[in-house]
Amino acid sequence: MSYGLRNTLILLLALLVINGGGYAYMHFIQKAEIEQLEEQKGNLERDYEQDLQVAEQVPLLREQFAEASSIIEDFDKTIFSNNNADEIFRFLSLINEGSGVNFNFTFVDSTSSEQYGVINSEINGSGAYRNVVRFINAIEYSEPVQKIDGISLTPSGEEEGYQNVNFTFRLQSHYDRVGVFDNNNQTPDIAFRTNESNQNPFFPLIRNVPPNEDNLPDVDQSRIVGLTSTAVYLMDQTGSMVTLRENDRVYLGRLEQINMQQGSATFRLNRGGIIDVVTMEVQR
Structure with a gap:
């Protein structure tokens, strides 16, 4: 190599x-x-x-x-100038002008120490849930030093309206005994907190179905005998011919849509809190 x-x-x-x-x-x-x-x-x-x-x-x-x-x-806090329970009731009435609840004020007693005292009272009433929450928050977030204790909320029931509740609580309102605060002769400021929850936990998701008092067409007991692009001709539960247009009322809901191509009509019903979409076709 x-x-x-x-x-x-x-x-x-x-x-x-x-x-x-x-x-x-x-x-x-x-x-x-x-x-x-x-x-x-x-x-x-x-x-x-x-x-x-x-x-x-x-x-x-x-x-x-x-x-x-x-x-x-x-936003400084303050206390009432004396132990006059009428001042407490007057202040609660001012708060209620922005809340709109029905309430009763009951004076219980008044205790005192060296520089301040406490007026004990009981408050009860009723109103829409969001108004009651607004009323209670205004008491605690307004200028006077007050404490809410033993609060109880109960739903008013179907007859009084699902949104309404009954409430009761104890209120402790502090007052000045020796003139520590200089602004006791002024009306205390009121503060409404705007970011509280307004969701009513007592509002039932499933409710009783109301009776058909207005004798509206009952979709479940009716049939479509004809339709056009703007109207539906329905034979209702009484055997009567009813003409319906979009958004017209029926029992538990409304006529939502007419579909000429498919020969059908769609109804949106509220069955006691359960939303049901029902589509009916023309019976030939």
């Missing part, structure tokens, strides 16, 4: 070793590292998107914090 051929073979062997080693390193080592880095990149990108969303909310949160801080700093 010549010297040149031998060197050529050695060079080719070296190149094969180098290329093979490089390929093996990239395939078995660097490929796993690349996949790991790509996964880390995806996680970082998701974290970045979440941080952007949080950053967009920061100005609004700062504004809300500043507003809440100003309310706390600018």
